[in-house]
Amino acid sequence: xxxxxxxxxxxxxxxxxxxxxxxxxxxxxxxxxxxxxxxxxxxxxxxxxxxxxxxxxxxxxxxxxxxxxxxxxxxxxxxxxxxxxxxxxxxxxxxxxxxxxxxxxxxxxxxxxxxxxxxxxxxxxxxxxxxxxxxxxxxxxxxxxxxxxxxxxxxxxxxxxxxxxxxxxxxxxxxxxxxxxxxxxxxxxxxxxxxxxxxxxxxxxxxxxxxxxxxxxx
Ligand SMILES: Nc1ncnc2c1ncn2[C@@H]1O[C@H](COP(=O)(O)OP(=O)(O)OP(=O)(O)O)[C@@H](O)[C@H]1O
Ligand SMILES: Nc1ccn([C@H]2C[C@H](O)[C@@H](COP(=O)(O)O)O2)c(=O)n1
Numbered sequence: 523x524x525x526x527x528x529x530x531x532x533x534x535x536x537x538x539x540x541x542x543x544x545x546x547x548x549x550x551x552x553x554x555x556x557x558x559x560x561x562x563x564x565x566x567x568x569x570x571x572x573x574x575x576x577x578x579x580x581x582x583x584x585x586x587x588x589x590x591x592x593x594x595x596x597x598x599x600x601x602x603x604x605x606x607x608x609x610x611x612x613x614x615x616x617x618x619x620x621x622x623x624x625x626x627x628x629x630x631x632x633x634x635x636x637x638x639x640x641x642x643x644x645x646x647x648x649x650x651x652x653x654x655x656x657x658x659x660x661x662x663x664x665x666x667x668x669x670x671x672x673x674x675x676x677x678x679x680x681x682x683x684x685x686x687x688x689x690x691x692x693x694x695x696x697x698x699x700x701x702x703x704x705x706x707x708x709x710x711x712x713x714x715x716x717x718x719x720x721x722x723x724x725x726x727x728x729x730x731x732x733x734x735x736x737x738x739x740x
Contacts, residue, residue, distance in 0.1 A: 525643055525644035525645065526549070526551065526644055526645055526646075526662065526663070526736070526740060527641060527644045527646055527647075527648065527658050527660075527661040527662070527663075528542070528545060528551070528646070528647040528648070528661065528663045528664075528665070528732070528736060529648055529653035529654040529657070529658050529661040529663065529664045529665065529712070529715075530542045530545075530647060530648065530649040530650075530653065530665045530667060530732075531649070531650060531651055531652065531653050531654050531655070531664070531665070531666050531667070531709065531711070531712065531715070532651075532665075532666055532667035532668055532709075533668065533674070533694070533697075533698045533701070533702075533709060534674070534694050534697050534698060534701070535669070535674035535675070535677060535678045535690075535694050536667040536668050536669045536674060536720060537667055537669065537677070537720050537725065537728060538557075538649040538650075538667050539555060539557075539649060540725050540728075541665075541667060541720075541725065541728045541729055541732060542555075542595075542647045542648075542649040543595040543596075543598070543647075544595075544725065544726075544728075544729035545647050545729055545732045545733060545736070546595035546646070546647040547595045547596065548729065548733055549647075549733070549736065551595075551645050551646055551647050552593035552594070552595070552645055552646040552647070553593055553594070553595035553598060553646065553647050553648075553649075554591060554593055554637065554640055554641065554646055554647070554648045554649070555591070555598055555600070555649055555650075556633065556637055556648060556649065556650035556651075556653065556657070557620075557649070557650055557651075558591065558598070558600045558608075558611060559589055559591060559600070559633050559636065559637070560620055560623065560624045560629070560633060561600075561607075561611035561612075561616050561617075561620050562587070562589045562600050562601075562602050562607050562611055563584060563587065563589060563623055563629055563632075563633065564611070564616050564619050564620045564623040564624075565602065565607050565610055565611050565616050566586075566587040566589075566602050567580055567583070567584075567619075567623055568615060568616065568619060570583065574619055574622045574623070575622075577625075577626045580623060580626045580628075580629060581626050581627070581628035581629070582628075584626065584628050584629045584632050585628075585632060587602050587603065588602065588603050589601075589602055589633075589636065590602075590603075591636075591640060593640065593646065595647075617693070617697075618693075620697075621697055621700035621701055621704075622700070624701070624704070625700070625704040625705070625706065627705075627706045630652075630706050630707055634652075634656060634657055634707075637650075637653075637657050638657060638658075641657070641658060648661075651701055651707070651708075651709040652707040652708075652709070653712075654666070654711075654712030654714075654715050655707065655710060655712045656707045659712065659713075662739050662740055663732075663735060663736050663739050663740065664712050664714055664715035664716065665715060665716055665718055665732055665735065666711040666712070666715040666716065666717045666718070667718050667720060667728075668717060668718070668719050668720065668721075669719065669720045669721045670721045671691055671694065671695065672687070672691065673720075673721045674690075674691075674694055675687045675688070675690040675691035675694055676690075678690040678694065716735055718731060718732070
């Protein structure tokens with residue numbers, strides 16, 4: 523299984539992180555959360571006071587922050603320079619701004635290059651929106667994870683305090699629309715990807731199905 527790359531794409535809240543980490547653990551692979559990188563870039567852009575509508579400035583400055591991703595599925599780490607941003611990047615301020623920053627082509631070019639560098643010789647599960655289409659189109663295993671909007675919102679609201687499933691469903695729908703309608707590398711299912719609807723599956727069942735697909739395709 524040396525050199526294996528598993529590409530896991532899908533909309534927000536479909537379970538990509540949980541499933542990817544479980545699969546990586548089971549197979550002794552590394553794990554890369556590319557969404558955390560877009561969030562880290564967004565955290566830095568917000569800290570610089572850059573207007574989110576000013577894509578020219580975002581494009582001009584997106585080469586400045588050093589974004590460092592850990593690849594241990596048991597403790598995925600993300601730093602901007604020396605600052606641990608694992609907590610702040612999950613705050614509402616970043617979540618509601620990240621799609622605008624991720625739509626800037628220069629941001630994507632920088633992060634896709636960083637992702638390819640980390641993927642390197644493989645042995646990794648990589649999750650995001652464009653892994654199977656753009657970042658690693660030759661990955662032997664490509665999964666497109668989905669779940670109904672209601673299930674995704676229910677899962678998200680169970681995870682976060684002080685919110686409702688209705689509020690989460692609206693926020694997820696907004697992000698889905700922005701991520702799947704942007705001009706550069708929108709969220710879409712890659713050629714050769716297997717769609718896995720997790721609405722009626724628990725996490726262990728999702729991981730077992732992905733492991734079965736890995737076995738079948740390698
Ligand atoms: N099959 C499942 N059944 C029930 N809950 C699940 C399942 N998969 C994931 N979850 C829960 O749903 C929530 C969202 O999962 P996760 O963060 O893995 O999704 P994601 O697709 O990575 O989201 P995002 O793209 O926003 O980072 C988490 O609380 C997770 O524990
Ligand atoms: N490969 C990727 C990964 C993520 N994004 C963008 C779109 C998401 O809304 C945002 C945050 O990702 P999440 O943490 O929710 O997985 O980052 C992208 O465009 N491409």
